[in-house]
Amino acid sequence: MVKKSPHIALFLSYLGGGGAERVMLNLAEGIAKQGIQVDLVLGRAWGPHLGKIPSQVKLVDLGARGILGKLWSLSRYLKKKKPLVILSGMHYANEIAIGAKFLSGGSTKIVVSEHNTISRAIQQTSQTRKLLIPILVKYLYPLADSIVAVSQEAAKDLAQFTGLPLEHICSIYNPVISSExxxxxxxxxxxxxxxxxxxxxxxxxxxxxxxxxxxxxxxxxxxxxxxxxxxxxxxxxxxxxxxxxxxxxxxxxxxxxxxxxxxxxxxxxxxxxxxxxxxxxxxxxxxxxxxxxxxxxxxxxxxxxxxxxxxxxxxxxxxxxxxxxxxxxxxxxxxxxxxxxxxxxxxxxxxxxxxxxxxxxxxxxxxx
Missing domain, CATH: 3.40.50.2000 (Glycogen Phosphorylase B;)
Incomplete structure (x- = not known):
């Protein structure tokens, strides 16, 4: 049975100016229009898209800095608010969301989303990220309740990159075209x-x-x-x-x-x-x-x-x-x-x- 008033949260480290952040805002608005309570949880309320947050969506600013700060703050949010599901996007938000779920000890479902071709994107990052992200993805993503890739090819790339079975990765296209x-x-x-x-x-x-x-x-x-x-x-x-x-x-x-x-x-x-x-x-x-x-x-x-x-x-x-x-x-x-x-x-x-x-x-x- 679904709760009478389902509560869903979307989590990003910040609200940058890219397409991935924009589609998360579109999804938040789409869910809110279904009469569902939606929180947009940001590790820190910063970024060019801040002015585009839909009025039906509640902004939750954790005001945290660094991975550990965001991990601790998000775990406290999950423990207090207990959303039915939290959907995260991009690195290190995905890894933080998984860790926060286990720190909080709650029952919130964790869904992580991969918005890029990870094997290519990682080549343009710092040496630290090149070392950390493959390890974190390989060992943390399987702990999520669901994994979403934004295209079929991105899903195949993620499966090859992590060694995860392709059937464990769901492909859902980005919510892009709106009435506005x-x-x-x-x-x-x-x-x-x-x-x-x-x-x-x-x-x-x-x-x-x-x-x-x-x-x-x-x-x-x-x-x-x-x-x-x-x-x-x-x-x-x-x-x-x-x-x-x-x-x-x-x-x-x-x-x-x-x-x-x-x-x-x-x-x-x-x-x-x-x-x-x-x-x-x-x-x-x-x-x-x-x-x-x-x-x-x-x-x-x-x-x-x-x-x-x-x-x-x-x-x-x-x-x-x-x-x-x-x-x-x-x-x-x-x-x-x-x-x-x-x-x-x-x-x-x-x-x-x-x-x-x-x-x-x-x-x-x-x-x-």
Whole structure:
């Protein structure tokens, strides 16, 4: 029997500006709309997405620092509030959630979620994380009540990485497409390139980190510019901004490339772009690719592990290019700018809707 008033918690170390955090917010809102009490528990209430927490969701700020501080604070929360389920996302939040459950001695179900292709993501971390994460994942994840990966390929990668049986890992796509998406996409944009509408805009969105491989997109844009007039806009923040700006200057593209930083509402930019391009070296299930598709923007993506091939049905609903291949990417962009299109079946997109995914998570939580 399910409790009369089920109480579900979602746990993150902080609320960064990436897609994984955004989909956790979407899921929290989707669950709350079912009349279920939802706490968003943060190790520390910090991050660009803080202003996007849905009004129906209660923010719980543990105010903790460091892994041990968050572990102790979360265990006290679990002991006091006793949620039916706590869903965590990313490292070290997953490991902390498992440890806190055992410290609290309660009956809360622990569900951990992996939002990336872990074997690739770990290569870009510090030496400490490279040593710790494989050990922690291998020995702690099996102690969770359920393990979720955000794509089928990410699940396979996690199984190979940990040695866990694939059948012990559940694949649930990210909750991405909401009823508010179209409304938000109609907001005004003050940037003159979008107001003038006299030159096609290529759009990239993501953290300015190695994973997103924006140098390949910039080099592809340089080749596009040699063939026709176009502009490139990149939304996102990160440590590589100065390096990317240096590459733009080296290629003489300063007048046609704009870095607009973190944008609270990226959807008007997506809706008005001539094409959306994901140049990533690896992913889990890239949220921005789904959002651009849902807004009717032609999408191009590298065929990276993992997610894009599943999202685009192996190229049926968008273009897939080899990772790191700026020449092929440029040719594909040119073909899209010349009018080539791929019609997207609305039924296909339903699997990425917040309502669909919310139901799958509630079934996993055994909340009917």
């Amino acid at each position: 998406l179209q409304t938000k996409s109609q907001a005004a944009i003050e940037h003159p390139w979008f107001v003038a509408d006299d030159c096609p805009i290529i759009l990239g969105v993501g953290k300015l980190f190695p994973q997103k491989d924006f140098p390949t997109l910039i080099r592809a844009f340089d080749l596009v510019k040699k063939e026709r007039s176009a502009r490139l806009v990149i939304l996102g923040w990160g440590s590589l901004r100065s390096q990317l700006e240096a590459l733009v200057e080296e290629l003489g593209l300063q007048e046609d490339v704009a870095f607009l930083g973190y944008v609270q509402n990226p959807y008007p930019y997506m809706a008005r772009a001539a094409t959306f391009v994901l140049s990533s070296a690896w992913e889990g299930l890239p949220t921005v690719l789904i959002e651009a598709m849902a807004l009717g923007t032609p999408v191009i993506s590298t065929d990276c592990p993992s997610g894009p091939a599943e999202i685009l049905d192996s190229g049926k609903y968008g273009w897939l290019t080899p990772v790191g291949d700026s020449e092929t990417l440029a040719k594909t962009i040119l073909s899209v700018l010349d009018g080539q299109t791929k019609k997207i079946d609305p039924v296909w997109l339903k699997q990425f809707e917040v309502e669909t995914t919310t139901k799958q998570y509630l079934q996993l939580f055994d909340v009917k």
